[in-house]
Amino acid sequence: MGCFFMCDICLDCIGDTHLKEQLKESAAQIECTYCGEESLGISIEELARTVDGPLRDYCQIGEEETHYSADSDKASYEQAGENLNYILQEEIEIDEPAATALESKLMDMDDYRPQDGEESFYEDNCNYHRRELSSWVYQDKWREYSHRIKHKRRFFDEDAKQLLAEIIGAPGTTAALELPCFLIGPQDPITLLHRARRASGEGKTLEIKNDAVKQLGPPPSGSASAGRMNAQGISVFYAALSKETALAEIRPSVGGVVAVASFSIDRQLRLLDLSRLGEVPYGSIFDPEYDDRVSRLSFLEGFHHLIARPIQPNHEPLEYLPTQAVAEYVVNILDFDGILYASSQSGAVPRPGESSHSNGSYYPSTLSSEELKLYNVVLLGSAAEIGTTLNLIADTVEFRTVSSISYESEEYYV
Numbered sequence: 001m002g003c004f005f006m007c008d009i010c011l012d013c014i015g016d017t018h019l020k021e022q023l024k025e026s027a028a029q030i031e032c033t034y035c036g037e038e039s040l041g042i043s044i045e046e047l048a049r050t051v052d053g054p055l056r057d058y059c060q061i062g063e064e065e066t067h068y069s070a071d072s073d074k075a076s077y078e079q080a081g082e083n084l085n086y087i088l089q090e091e092i093e094i095d096e097p098a099a100t101a102l103e104s105k106l107m108d109m110d111d112y113r114p115q116d117g118e119e120s121f122y123e124d125n126c127n128y129h130r131r132e133l134s135s136w137v138y139q140d141k142w143r144e145y146s147h148r149i150k151h152k153r154r155f156f157d158e159d160a161k162q163l164l165a166e167i168i169g170a171p172g173t174t175a176a177l178e179l180p181c182f183l184i185g186p187q188d189p190i191t192l193l194h195r196a197r198r199a200s201g202e203g204k205t206l207e208i209k210n211d212a213v214k215q216l217g218p219p220p221s222g223s224a225s226a227g228r229m230n231a232q233g234i235s236v237f238y239a240a241l242s243k244e245t246a247l248a249e250i251r252p253s254v255g256g257v258v259a260v261a262s263f264s265i266d267r268q269l270r271l272l273d274l275s276r277l278g279e280v281p282y283g284s285i286f287d288p289e290y291d292d293r294v295s296r297l298s299f300l301e302g303f304h305h306l307i308a309r310p311i312q313p314n315h316e317p318l319e320y321l322p323t324q325a326v327a328e329y330v331v332n333i334l335d336f337d338g339i340l341y342a343s344s345q346s347g348a349v350p351r352p353g354e355s356s357h358s359n360g361s362y363y364p365s366t367l368s369s370e371e372l373k374l375y376n377v378v379l380l381g382s383a384a385e386i387g388t389t390l391n392l393i394a395d396t397v398e399f400r401t402v403s404s405i406s407y408e409s410e411e412y413y414v
């Protein structure tokens, strides 16, 4: 349905709340072309002027993608994205007739100079999708935070805490409420955690056999040495979601003896799930905070890689400082019991930028039970206590000799 005459749309026929808020100022009493009601509204022309900027800033014309079919060498071309009408319906949350009127208004108003080589932005035969926005603002915040922690030696001062609040989320904010939570415990699919320890030498083997709780449990609080996610002296329990990953984590040598055991989880624990960090809808392009939100979320999508990546043993003390403070923040300030993250020894650590958002749509990915086997858990504080939260299951203690280790490698460019 074209708009041959003056067309007006009421605010009730526009779904996007941020846009609605913005339009309130210029809205006047009109008769809505689309629902027929007399109500506060604006002309389609006014709507076009308002949405034009954000559409150009945050949407782009889709790239041509080449597809090869399996049974022939012929390539076919397909443009990424969705057509303009659909994009307008989705972004502004309006019905098709209004989108059609708006589409032709936007094409009419598209001011470009072909004589100067400029091209039109609005085309009814083009596809569009949201632009990727850079996460450099948050990369900078992270760098600043890491630098503070590593070099100024003021572990977790107010400024560092403030930076983490901006990156991960301050308590009670939308950002914090959107953090993905993974539950483990007696009523959840994950009821057991596994730990392993090197046990070569007859003395060591017997020591573990005779006092498995002490030898395979975490060190008593106060005497814990610093690790990837815990500063020295903080009660901590590192474990894996499978025996195999627990074994891989201790980097055993071939021929070596290892001990492995399982622990029951006696109450429900809330873990921050790093694999799904940043995977929330990007929200409205008319939100004044959109830019910042996308920058933050796309940084967080790579955060898992940053936190769980392998670190050379000789770099550990310094390189673990930022993640130690993150874990402390997540547990002490955001009230999680611990963190779920991919084992860096199992090759499960994702590369940044693997998930994709288009048009704000959102498909939450949950880890399959096979994938979960490659994950580690760190519990901090009271959740790490043996006897109150965790219990060693005596008949799960077993000793194994390592017969082979598999390594994966990738090309290293010099």
Ligand SMILES: [Zn+2]
Pocket: 009, 010, 011, 012, 013, 032, 033, 034, 035, 036, 037
């Ligand atoms: Zn209406």
